Structures are given as C-alpha cells and as structure tokens.
Amino acid sequence: MLFIVGLLVVVVCVLGGYAAPGGHLSVLWQPFEFVIIFGAAIGAFIIGSPMTVIKGVLGGMKTLISGLQYSKKEPYMELMGFFFELAKMMRSKGIKAVEQQVDNPHESELFKKYPSIGRDHHVEQFICDNVRLIVMGSGMPNQLEELMDEELHQHHTERHAVVGALQAMGDGMPALGIVAAVLGVIHTMGSITEPPEVLGHLIGAALVGTFSGVLLSYGLVAPMAKNLENAYAAEAAYYKCVKVAIVNFARQISPQMIAEFTRKHMPNDVKPAFNEAEEYLNGIAK
Numbered sequence: 001m002l003f004i005v006g007l008l009v010v011v012v013c014v015l016g017g018y019a020a021p022g023g024h025l026s027v028l029w030q031p032f033e034f035v036i037i038f039g040a041a042i043g044a045f046i047i048g049s050p051m052t053v054i055k056g057v058l059g060g061m062k063t064l065i066s067g068l069q070y071s072k073k074e075p076y077m078e079l080m081g082f083f084f085e086l087a088k089m090m091r092s093k094g095i096k097a098v099e100q101q102v103d104n105p106h107e108s109e110l111f112k113k114y115p116s117i118g119r120d121h122h123v124e125q126f127i128c129d130n131v132r133l134i135v136m137g138s139g140m141p142n143q144l145e146e147l148m149d150e151e152l153h154q155h156h157t158e159r160h161a162v163v164g165a166l167q168a169m170g171d172g173m174p175a176l177g178i179v180a181a182v183l184g185v186i187h188t189m190g191s192i193t194e195p196p197e198v199l200g201h202l203i204g205a206a207l208v209g210t211f212s213g214v215l216l217s218y219g220l221v222a223p224m225a226k227n228l229e230n231a232y233a234a235e236a237a238y239y240k241c242v243k244v245a246i247v248n249f250a251r252q253i254s255p256q257m258i259a260e261f262t263r264k265h266m267p268n269d270v271k272p273a274f275n276e277a278e279e280y281l282n283g284i285a286k
Contacts, residue, residue, distance in 0.1 A: 003064045003227055010219045027201075033209040036180040037216065041169050049165045056162035060228045069120070070234040073270045076241060078114040080259045080277065081284050083245040085110060086131070087255035099135045102128040126151070127242060134250045141250040148243045155239070159232040163225055170221030177213015181206045234267075241265050256281065 019025055046054065069075060089097050089110070101108045105128055111118050118124050130148060184206025191202060245262045253261075263277050272280065 002067065003224075006223065007220065010215075014215060014219065027204050028208055028211075030205045030208040030212075033180045033184065033205065033212055036183065037173060037176045037209065037213050040176045040179065041173055041221075044172060045165060045169045048168065052158065053161050053165050056158065057166055060162055060166070060231075063231050064224060064227055068231045068234050069116075070231075070238040071270070073272065075116040075238060076263075076266050076270050077272060077277075077280055078116045079238070079241060079245060080262050081280065082110065082114045082117055083249055083262065084255045084259045084281055084284060085113075087249055087253075087258050090249075090252070091255070095135055098131065102131045102135070122155070123239070123242060126239070127246065130246050131249070134246075141247050144250055145243070145247050148246065152236075152239055152243065156232070156236055159235070163229045163232065166228060167222065167225040170217045170225055173213045173217035173221060174210075175213070177210045177216075180209030180213065184209055237267050 015025060015028075018028070045057075049057075063069075086098060086101065089101070101110050105111045105118065105124055111124070117127065126148075130144065133144060133147075184202065188199060188202040188206060191198065194202075241262050244265045245258060248258045248261050259277065259281055260274075263271060263274075266272075
C-alpha cells in the first residue's frame with residue numbers, strides 16, 4: 001500500500017508541477033521513447049541475470065504491492081506461540097508427535113493454528129527441515145546452528161542478488177534515456193527542412209527521453225529496489241528469530257524460555273512487552 005501511495009505522490013507532484021505553469025501533458029506522451037528505455041532496460045536485465053534472479057524480481061513485485069509481511073507483530077507472536085506449543089508437545093507426547101507435525105505440515109493442526117508460518121513456504125520448509133534433524137538426532141545444537149547459518153547465508157545472498165539486479169536496472173535508466181534522446185535528435189536532424197513548429201515538437205519528444213530515463217530511475221526503479229531491500233532485511237530479522245527458536249528447542253529448555261529467548265531477538269518495533277508475551281502464552285496454555 002505504501003508503495004502505491006509513494007508512486008502516486010511522485011507522479012502527481014512531477015506531472016502537476018509541470019502542468020501547473022502551463023505545460024502541456026500531451027507533449028510528454030512519447031510511447032516510442034518509453035519503448036526504447038524500458039525495452040533496453042529489461043533486455044539488459046535479462047542479459048545480466050540468471051533465471052533465479054529474474055524469477056526473484058518477479059516475485060519481489062508481489063512483495064512490493066502486498067507490503068512487508070515481517071514488519072508486523074503477528075508473525076512474530078505466532079512464531080513464539082508455535083515453538084511454545086511444539087516444545088510442550090515434545091515434553092508431553094514425545095518425539096513421535098513432533099515428527100508427525102513436521103512430516104506433514106499441511107495436515108498438521110499445529111501449523112494450521114499459526115497460518116503466518118504456513119503462508120511463507122520457505123519459512124515452513126526451513127522449520128520442518130531443521131526440526132526433522134533434531135528428531136533424527138543428527139548433531140548437537142551448535143552444529144545445527146552452523147548448518148542453519150550456512151543455509152540462511154545462501155538464502156540472503158540470493159535475496160541480495162535480486163535487489164542488486166533491480167538496482168542495476170535503475171542505475172542504467174538515465175543513460176538509456178540519453179540513448180532515446182540521441183535517437184530522437186537523429187530523427188530530428190533528418191527532418192531539418194521542416195517548419196519550426198514541427199522541429200520544436202521533434203526536439204521536445206527527444207528531450208522526453210532524458211526526462212523519462214531520470215524520472216523512472218530515481219522516482220520508480222531505485223525506490224523499488226530500496227523497498228525490496230527493506231523487505232528482505234525484515235525477512236532476515238524474522239529468520240534470525242526462527243533460528244533462535246529452533247536452536248533452543250534442540251537444547252530442550254522449557255517452552256517458556258524458548259519463547260522468551262525468541263522474544264529477546266525480535267526487532268524493537270514488533271517486539272511484544274514481557275507481560276504481553278506472557279499473557280499471549282497463558283492464553284495458549286489454557
């Protein structure tokens with residue numbers, strides 16, 4: 001939502017500021033200039049990006065429109081509650097009950113109770129894979145933490161590649177705008193015998209290329225890259241809490257302490273107060 005609001009502010013302020021003193025908006029409509037800029041930018045992006053990055057950028061567009069999932073308190077509260085109940089299950093029903101939950105997360109009543117976990121396939125898979133290692137008895141908590149750190153490093157590296165590709169596209173748009181402007185000037189020079197009003201229109205159309213390239217870069221694509229970077233930073237903070245919860249679950253400490261250690265690692269803007277967390281967990285325990 002904020003992405004759309006910001007985009008509207010940019011468009012209204014730029015076009016409104018141009019039109020208010022008498023500028024003609026119709027002059028700015030130069031579709032072939034846009035074809036040159038967008039087409040070249042997308043083509044360069046495809047040339048310089050593997051398919052995983054291309055898919056990542058397409059998926060990132062959905063994130064930009066839907067907003068930052070992990071900037072809200074709900075996913076963190078549900079994460080805390082999930083591992084609180086999972087640890088209680090381990091103590092009361094044994095390891096087999098836990099194994100059933102992670103082997104079939106889509107049929108698990110525990111996963112269904114905390115939908116924010118199942119909403120993100122990568123988070124769900126990360127939890128199931130690593131809890132399954134605990135169930136199998138593979139390694140000590142410290143070794144498990146090293147494995148998770150490596151897995152998260154790879155995941156975050158892929159995310160950074162997506163942001164970098166989008167930022168590179170934005171960085172190249174001003175130069176592509178100049179390319180469009182130069183082609184417009186070449187076209188103008190071929191019509192040098194035309195009357196002044198025709199030449200003026202052709203020159204104006206050429207200059208729209210430079211204007212469009214700069215505006216699309218700094219007013220759209222670069223902010224999109226920054227927004228996506230913020231979204232992935234929030235996701236990384238959430239994954240850190242997931243890792244803390246899994247490690248402490250492997251250490252078989254009390255459910256209350258797992259929840260508290262997880263809470264301590266939450267970002268300040270989504271971290272519940274101790275009393276709020278305690279009240280939430282007491283409601284689960286009933």
